[in-house]
Amino acid sequence: MNKLINFSEHAEERMDFRNIDKEIVIQIIYHPDQKIPDCDNNNREICQSLIKDNNGKFKLIRIVIEETKNEILVISVYLTSKIKKYWRE
16 A cells, blocks of 8 residues: 655755645656665655656656655655766666
8 A cells, every 4th residue: 555645845846846746746756767775864765757748858856755654744856957966777
């Protein structure tokens, strides 16, 4: 059973500003290409996946989450073209 996903106000604002669809974020949280620890905060993880933008270029969508027993809280969401910087082999 999938955990409930809640979005922080900051995440909602960032998704709206960056025109990132909530359904894509939810799908990536449940099925990320990679899930890595957040180096800046031990309580957080980053779910990330490669997607194509509207111009057909690959971007990395990164979703910062805090997971508890009952829920997943989305802290922030962003797209980056710096795939090599963040992708783990």
